Amino acid sequence: MERTQIVGTGSYAPSRVLTNQDLERLVDTTDAWIRERTGIEERRQAAPDESTSDMAVQAARPALAMAGIQPEDLDLIVVGTVTPDMPMPSCAAFVQAKLGARRAFAFDVAAACSGSLYALSVADQFVRTGQARRALVIGAELFSRSLDWSDRNTCVLFGDGAGALVLAPVSDTDDSGPPRGILSTHLRTDGAHAEILTIPGGGSRMPMTEEVLHERLNTVHMNGREVFKFAVRALVDSTHEALAAHGLEPGQVDHVIAHQANLRILEAVLARLEIPREKCWLNLHKYGNTSSASLPISLDEALRAGRLKRGDIIVMMAIGAGMTWGSAVVRW
Incomplete structure (x- = not known):
């Protein structure tokens, strides 16, 4: 392939x-x-x-x-x-x-x-x-x-x-170097934790009614403490898994492109991976949590700022409601 x-x-x-x-x-x-x-x-x-x-x-x-x-x-x-x-x-x-x-x-x-x-x-x-x-x-x-x-x-x-x-x-015809492009993606889901981050109302389980609107059940509900604990553990494990699939160690990562939900989560994940914060593109301060948009916005900004060089190892990571999470490894 x-x-x-x-x-x-x-x-x-x-x-x-x-x-x-x-x-x-x-x-x-x-x-x-x-x-x-x-x-x-x-x-x-x-x-x-x-x-x-x-x-x-x-x-x-x-x-x-x-x-x-x-x-x-x-x-x-x-x-x-x-x-x-x-x-x-x-x-x-x-x-x-x-x-x-x-x-x-x-x-x-x-x-x-x-x-x-x-x-x-x-x-x-x-x-x-x-x-x-x-x-x-x-x-x-x-x-x-x-x-x-x-x-x-x-x-x-x-x-x-x-x-x-x-x-x-991949259009690169030079086979003398290591493979470039998306090396692999690793996705995970654990629906047993679905209730810690939801929009409970508005679907087939709880259709839109006056009561749903009055109780604001059509809006985001979150158990922040549980999300934090789950996110740190899941992202660390997923990143180790993605790197190990290619015989890589965290120290070989040049850049981290991550979904940015909370700076504390990112700092905890990076600390456990022993990856310097300077390797992670951060824009949370100016955009907040943009959910699924966060990761591609960060990649675009890092690329246009001249941070990404040919051959760099990039780790991507994201976590969201579901709970869903995953990592990817890219050689630029």
Whole structure:
């Protein structure tokens, strides 16, 4: 089978900035409290007329431009999101139409904050097996409309945004060096812990009713302490697994591209892996937790900042509701 490489990246953040000081006027919190517990200083919020697919398209266009391909060249679009435009059809269908990618088949992957990593893994399989030559992977979330703005434990965390990756078969014909591209992805789920991070209302289990709206059960509910403990353990184990699959040690990692939910989680994971914080691209302070968009936004920023060099070993990691989590190893 062919290997897959990332040939284009893009990202998008809405123009409206919601600072910690803004939140002080909305809910019982302070800038110091938020910074100390999360590392977040501000986050972005979509405009009233902006949808998840709109943000996804804005991230996709620079990714396609970097890859040097047109939308009609795409064979596949996979969107990781749990905040689609509507329950059906998929967000990916709207993205396909808005881009004009008429040849591409398109669908969503729902793995919460792990969504873009899951979508990357799915698209990688299609490219490896030759069923798709050009694939567009997007993580896009509009969580500001799924938050309880009176709950200081959740409303301070999330921001809106989108990130995109373009995948293609490895074009490097030089076989003298180590293999480049996506070396492997490793995905995990443990539904026994589903209740620690949910949007309980609005589905078939608890359809939308006046009571659901009154109790705000259609918004994010989280047991932060349990999420923290689970996340640190799962991400450390998953990263060790991914590296071991290629005979690599954490000390050989050049860059960490991670879903950014909480600075304390990232610092704990990096400490246990004995990877210096300087190797992890951090943008949590300005975007907050953008869920599935976090990982591709971070990769795009790191690449455009000149941090990624040919041959670098990159570890990706993400964890989200489900609980879902995973890691990937890429040689750039």
